[in-house]
Structure formats: C-alpha cells, structure tokens
Amino acid sequence: MDYHKLLFIGPVGAGKTSAIRSISDEHKNIETEAKASDMTGLRKATTTVAMDYGSLTLSDQEVVQLYGTPGQARFKFMWDLLANNLAADCAGIVFLVDNTRNYPMKDLRYYAHEFSELIARKQVIVGVTRSDLRDHPTLLEYEQTLQEMGIDAPVRFIDARRAGSVLPLVEELLRGKTEYSEWSELINQAAQRDSEITFDEVEEETDDTHFAIQEYLGEEVVMKDSIIDDVMNFKGVRGAVLTDEMGDIVTSSIETSEVNDFVGFVAGVVKVFEEVSDLGQVQSIILKSNTEDNLSVFLGGEQALGIQSSNRVSVRALKQQVDDLLQWG
Numbered sequence: 001m002d003y004h005k006l007l008f009i010g011p012v013g014a015g016k017t018s019a020i021r022s023i024s025d026e027h028k029n030i031e032t033e034a035k036a037s038d039m040t041g042l043r044k045a046t047t048t049v050a051m052d053y054g055s056l057t058l059s060d061q062e063v064v065q066l067y068g069t070p071g072q073a074r075f076k077f078m079w080d081l082l083a084n085n086l087a088a089d090c091a092g093i094v095f096l097v098d099n100t101r102n103y104p105m106k107d108l109r110y111y112a113h114e115f116s117e118l119i120a121r122k123q124v125i126v127g128v129t130r131s132d133l134r135d136h137p138t139l140l141e142y143e144q145t146l147q148e149m150g151i152d153a154p155v156r157f158i159d160a161r162r163a164g165s166v167l168p169l170v171e172e173l174l175r176g177k178t179e180y181s182e183w184s185e186l187i188n189q190a191a192q193r194d195s196e197i198t199f200d201e202v203e204e205e206t207d208d209t210h211f212a213i214q215e216y217l218g219e220e221v222v223m224k225d226s227i228i229d230d231v232m233n234f235k236g237v238r239g240a241v242l243t244d245e246m247g248d249i250v251t252s253s254i255e256t257s258e259v260n261d262f263v264g265f266v267a268g269v270v271k272v273f274e275e276v277s278d279l280g281q282v283q284s285i286i287l288k289s290n291t292e293d294n295l296s297v298f299l300g301g302e303q304a305l306g307i308q309s310s311n312r313v314s315v316r317a318l319k320q321q322v323d324d325l326l327q328w329g
Helices: 016-023 073-086 104-114 116-121 139-148 163-174 183-195 199-206 227-232 257-276 315-328
Strands: 002-009 030-035 046-057 062-068 092-098 124-129 155-157 237-243 249-252 284-287 294-300 303-309
Touching: 002 016, 002 073, 002 163, 016 046, 016 062, 016 092, 016 163, 046 073, 073 104, 073 116, 092 104, 092 116, 092 163, 104 116, 104 139, 124 139, 124 163, 139 155, 163 183, 227 237, 227 303, 227 315, 237 257, 249 257, 257 294, 257 303, 284 315, 294 315, 303 315
Parallel strands: 002 062, 002 092, 092 124, 124 155
Antiparallel strands: 030 046, 046 062, 237 249, 237 303, 284 294, 294 303
C-alpha cells in the first residue's frame, strides 16, 4: 500500500477541519475540537486543540493521509510535531487563508514564516476560503505577496466545506506522485454530492454559524480604543494604556501619570534599539517585579499597549491572552 501525506495549515477558522472532513472516507477522520473559550470564540464555536486527521482512499493500493494543524499559536508544539515528525515526509502542503479576516495577508505571512522550513522543500498550494462573502483581497494580491516572500505557489478560491472544491487542490499536489488516474470522475462525483447539500446544512454540521465577517484592514495591525476594556477583563490586570507612535496617550485606565509616560518612553526606546541591534523587530517588553506590579508593553504597528498586572499573574499567560486578542479579537 502506498501512502501519500498532505498537511493542512493556516489560521483558526480558515477551514482546515472542514476541508479534511469533506474529502475523508466515511467515518475515517479524527477531530480534536474543543469549545473555544478564548478570543477565537469570536470566529468559531470550536477550535482544534491537537490535530485533525483523515484518509482518502484512491484505490486498493493508494491512500492519501490528511493532517491538519491547530490554528492557534499556543499549540505550536503540535506544529513542530506535525512539520518535523508525523507529516515531515508529506507530498505537499494545503495552506488555507480566510478572506474575511481583518488581516488575511498578515495571516499569510505569519504562517508562512512559522512553517518556512517545510514550505522551502515542499510543494504548496494556497486555498483562500470565504471569498463568496468578501472578494478582496484578490487572488492577484495573494500571488504578489507570495512572490515578495519568495514562495512559488498557486492560489485558488475554494469552499472548504465542499469536497468538489477541495479535491482539485489534492489532485494538483499529488500530480506525478501517484498512479491514480480517475481524478476527474472522483471530483465530478464529489461535486454532484455537494450540489445535494444546502449551505444551511453544512453550517449546522460544522457548528460555525455565528462567525462574522470582519473589516479588511490590510497588513498593519491597528489597536482600537476598546482594547483597554478587553484587557481589563483579564485576570490580575490592574490597568492598561494605549499610546500612539509619538508616545502620546490615546486612552488609559491607569491613574498614575508616570506609568503612562513610561509606556510611551519604552515604545520610543524600542524603535531606537531595533535600529542599532541585529535582533529584528521587538514585539514586547516585560518588566517583572517580586514585590510590585509587573509592567508589560506590547508593540503593534505605530502603537504601544502597556499593561500593569499583579506580579502573581503569569507573564507568559498574559502575553498569550494579548496575542490572542490582537490576532483573533
């Protein structure tokens, strides 16, 4: 028996679980979905916490094994396990991106970077989902971004819920790597089955009915004033402040002016530090104390978010919450 592995990567809600489910043999897929209790709940009711797995039987001699990564960065250990072990010998990568996200190009760059070593030596095809709900960015914009990153990969608009839409990507990745020759018939049969399923039925099955279309904001992350209210709901947070590129306060819940001013100062110092060092872009600065509150400064675009928190709060957990808020909120 010949086995061909494919790895599905991409952000939360891009359709990895749905795509694998749509083309897997009946009752031959495994999903590790759990109720989303964090910011991803704004995108979908459940989220993959370990991996998805499915299999597609092409013939008595050939099977395609389908592996899906979790979308959240907190499960990076599974990214490493799949990319470097379980699916390290994959025949190709299906890279899914959600076109209705605030920053789909940022998602494209982020996951391309995280899986760069595997992408450099594997064939990749990018599937852009939910283009029926928003038609921009365009395929050309995705292609140009991939070219800028030095990635040679075709881009296709697809519906991850439809086997007839996903199978052509599988065929393209396995072209020349399999003896199977009945792709046209397989895809046509899948398309016929798809036509008998209504979108309402598919949405109910995937438990993804409350997902909302977000405003397209390009690649530059913009923190809104409301982020202060969101951060104040984090356990152990005493206060938060948002500053602009000049270090001036946009909004703050911190009464101590010295703390507010210091956040703006740190943001300015970081820019100078980046220019004179070889460490690249700095995303956060954490000042810990054994006796007083901690101060964490998160940098995004031309803004800085300062958070004053109890020294009993895990800095790592706080950073993860902020990362989730910026990425999925």
